[in-house]
Structure formats: structure tokens, C-alpha cells
Amino acid sequence: MATFVDRTKPGWTRRPFTTWYEQGRNWLRQQMLACGMEVEIDAAANLIGRIAGSESNLPPIMIGSHTDTVTGGGRFDGIVGVLAGLEIVRRIKETGTLLRHPLEIVDFTAEEPSEFGISTIGSRGMVNNLTEEMLARQDMTGLSLRDAIKMAGGDPERLAARARKKGEVALYLELHIEQGPVLEQTHNQLGVVTGIVGIHRYRVVVEGKANHAGTTPMDMRFDALTGASQLILELEAICREPHVEPVVGTVGKLHVEPNAANVIPGSVMFELEVRSLDTGLLEQIMRRFQKRAAEIGKSRTLNISIDSLSKSEAIRVDETIRQVIAEACQNTAKTAYLPSGAGHDANQLAKIAPIGMIFVPSKDGRSHCSEEWTDYADVARGVEALARAVMSFDQQL
Numbered sequence: 001m002a003t004f005v006d007r008t009k010p011g012w013t014r015r016p017f018t019t020w021y022e023q024g025r026n027w028l029r030q031q032m033l034a035c036g037m038e039v040e041i042d043a044a045a046n047l048i049g050r051i052a053g054s055e056s057n058l059p060p061i062m063i064g065s066h067t068d069t070v071t072g073g074g075r076f077d078g079i080v081g082v083l084a085g086l087e088i089v090r091r092i093k094e095t096g097t098l099l100r101h102p103l104e105i106v107d108f109t110a111e112e113p114s115e116f117g118i119s120t121i122g123s124r125g126m127v128n129n130l131t132e133e134m135l136a137r138q139d140m141t142g143l144s145l146r147d148a149i150k151m152a153g154g155d156p157e158r159l160a161a162r163a164r165k166k167g168e169v170a171l172y173l174e175l176h177i178e179q180g181p182v183l184e185q186t187h188n189q190l191g192v193v194t195g196i197v198g199i200h201r202y203r204v205v206v207e208g209k210a211n212h213a214g215t216t217p218m219d220m221r222f223d224a225l226t227g228a229s230q231l232i233l234e235l236e237a238i239c240r241e242p243h244v245e246p247v248v249g250t251v252g253k254l255h256v257e258p259n260a261a262n263v264i265p266g267s268v269m270f271e272l273e274v275r276s277l278d279t280g281l282l283e284q285i286m287r288r289f290q291k292r293a294a295e296i297g298k299s300r301t302l303n304i305s306i307d308s309l310s311k312s313e314a315i316r317v318d319e320t321i322r323q324v325i326a327e328a329c330q331n332t333a334k335t336a337y338l339p340s341g342a343g344h345d346a347n348q349l350a351k352i353a354p355i356g357m358i359f360v361p362s363k364d365g366r367s368h369c370s371e372e373w374t375d376y377a378d379v380a381r382g383v384e385a386l387a388r389a390v391m392s393f394d395q396q397l
């Protein structure tokens, strides 16, 4: 897959709806056919390979991920999950194993943030979660998402009709790189994903008084930026405390007015987000933050407003599913439990099916860059564990 990349871009770039993406998918389709799979492109242009099971009335077990990358991305994010499925099918065929369930391997269309301002396009489409508004969105060249899906072989007019419904997929499994440092630093080779975190985003506006930086004494200022700084440190302190579930909080966007070296900042807007598997914890952290903001505003005579921007729901992996995956992982290599701090195609599939995920380590915790790396031995352990999980689920579901 790493040979099908846009060489005018840094790293291993394979943006969705480009010729390199198409080449990669053509190669993948050939591999699927060579493994004896039936191949189809669904309404959302997802590439799906399928082998039959012995019990034709059972819904399929699905393994999926994506082969698109961010610009300047790496060779592992998403790709590992798709190729793992391919390898499992190859082994099943080679050993003459017959599963009860049909097995589907899916390369989901455009998982990463796309030129249309949407991510997880293919998995959204598969569960009928692409709205008319999304399909009408255009990229910089004026191409609509609807037409892009059509050009990639999809059938956007029939998305609703062909969408998978609850019960039509027995289980969705995804092997993915961790994209964080936890497995590496705790010397684990495999991670059982406990869930995918919910993300709550807020906009905070701090208003003080812009004034001359030379003539205004320190005790006569209403500096919006020092107030905002205190708030940001406050968020960090709250999130760093021990909690029942891991939680992370970040301020990554800051806008200072008037943003001049010789003017005391009159107003600051910043966006903050908090992530955790525990929605109640996120609400509780924000209540504390709001209380502290009110105190800081009062003591500094600043006007502080906090508005909710978005809340995405956390997804918990079902306890029984988690146990089967944990057993498969523990029989393979040293295993830890951890939440996924990033979203995946699994977020969408969770709307119609139980989901499970396995992580393999990311060197130095890095991803979405050319340094993104997972040792091949670690990838192989991930595939092994995934294969074991598929065999167990095939018997138990």
C-alpha cells in the first residue's frame, strides 16, 4: 500500500478520491479476489470483500478500517486494520477453516478529515448517517461529496436503501494503531479498547479592557489574556487530578484582541475540549471549571462567558465483548486495557452493531506524520489476536 502515494506531498500521503487512493483500492481489490473473496463497492463507495459462512442465515462478522491518510501521514493508521482482515481471510482459506458467520473485510471510504469538512464518510454512509447537507458540501474545486462518492463507484442516491440496519452485522472489529504512547511506555504489545471517548467542546470568551501597555500600572489593568491563562492552567490542574476514568483537557485554539505587543489584551476567545469515556465526569469537570471561571472573573474584574460548541457521545465496548477480546489478546502477548482518545469508523458502526477494537503500539506515540511506526512484529501480534477473537466470536455469537 505504501507504494500508492502522492509523491508531491510529504510522508505517505493518500488522500481520499485521488488517483493514488484509487490505485491502492484497485490493488486491494485484486488481493481480495486472489483470496477467493466476493468483492463489492457499496452505496458509500466502501470496498467490501466477503467470504461465506456455513450458516447462511447468520449476519456477517465485519472487520474494517481505512486506507486514506492525512496529508503527510504514515503507513499504519487505518491500513493495518484493513490488511489484517485480508491476512485473516488468507489464513482461513489456506487452512481450510470454515466459519459459521460470513466474514466481511471493509476498506471504509475517507475516514480522515476530508476536503468536504467531514470524516468517517464511508462508515457514516454504511449506517445511513450522511445527511443531504453533507452530500451537498463541496471541496475547493467545487466537486460535491455526492459526486465524489459517485466517482469512487458509490451510489449516493441509494444510501438509505442500501444502509445496514441494526442486527444486519453480528459484530464489528477493528485493529488500529494506538496513536498514543501508553502501550509503549507501559511495555504492553496489545491494547483492549474499553471504549471511544466522548468529546465536549466549549468556546470561552474573556473580556477585559484594552489599554496602553506602558502607561497602565499593573494594579489598574483588566488583562483578558492573563485571566485566560489562569483559566487554562485551571483546566489543566482539574484534568490532572486522579479521576475514576482517564480524562484529558486541552486548549488548542486561542484568539487574542487586539494582539499587539504594546497593548494590554482587551479580549480573548479560546476553545477548550475535554475527552473521557465517562460523560458524567466530563459534566462534573466543566461544572468545576465554570465555578472557578466565575471566581477568577470576579477577582480580576473580567467578563467570562462559556458556551457549549459540541458534545459527541462516548462509546463503551460491551463488557462481554471486551472479555472475549481480552482473552484473545492475552493468549497472544502482554495486554493492557485503554480507551481510544481518537474517533474511528467504529464510532459509526456502533450505531448498528456491537463493536470491539484492538490497539497495537505506536513508536513514541506518534501518528499522522511520516515518523508513524509500529514494529512489524507488533502488527503481526495484533493480527494474531484479532484472528483469535474472530474465531471465538464465530463460535459464541
Ligand SMILES: [Zn+2]
Pocket (backbone or CB within 6 Å): 066, 077, 078, 111, 176, 344
Ligand atoms: Zn485511523
